[in-house]
Amino acid sequence: MTRIVSALLLLSLTMFAEPAKVAGKWSAALQLEAINSKPTLNIKQDGEKLSGTYEGYYGASPLEGTIKEKEISFSVTFSIEGSKFIGTFTGTVDGDTMGGRVEFEGAGSGTWTAARAK
Numbered sequence: 001m002t003r004i005v006s007a008l009l010l011l012s013l014t015m016f017a018e019p020a021k022v023a024g025k026w027s028a029a030l031q032l033e034a035i036n037s038k039p040t041l042n043i044k045q046d047g048e049k050l051s052g053t054y055e056g057y058y059g060a061s062p063l064e065g066t067i068k069e070k071e072i073s074f075s076v077t078f079s080i081e082g083s084k085f086i087g088t089f090t091g092t093v094d095g096d097t098m099g100g101r102v103e104f105e106g107a108g109s110g111t112w113t114a115a116r117a118k
Helices: 002-015
Strands: 024-032 040-046 049-056 059-068 071-080 083-094 097-104 108-116
Touching: 024 097, 040 059, 049 071
Parallel strands: none
Antiparallel strands: 024 040, 024 108, 040 049, 049 059, 059 071, 071 083, 083 097, 097 108
């Protein structure tokens, strides 16, 4: 009986694992087909909901997304010369680092990494 209770407790803990803590400032690097960039991500976190800013070449842009356990996904809306463009980021968080794939409207796809700013 104790084994069954222990197994159910362990299963319930893994089913309801908390999202990784990503709030704060992150130094990022993007490598796209035609662009390399080193923006700063300022992330606010409310449970699984993410918000904040992406600060790069074109100034600060809003960031919105989600995090489920270690899987992160967010989008950034850029306003460049009166036109809006969206960058979509997906990846995995591992402690004070994260990274994955990025897709930018009009600029192609690539990879991104980020490290928590000290």
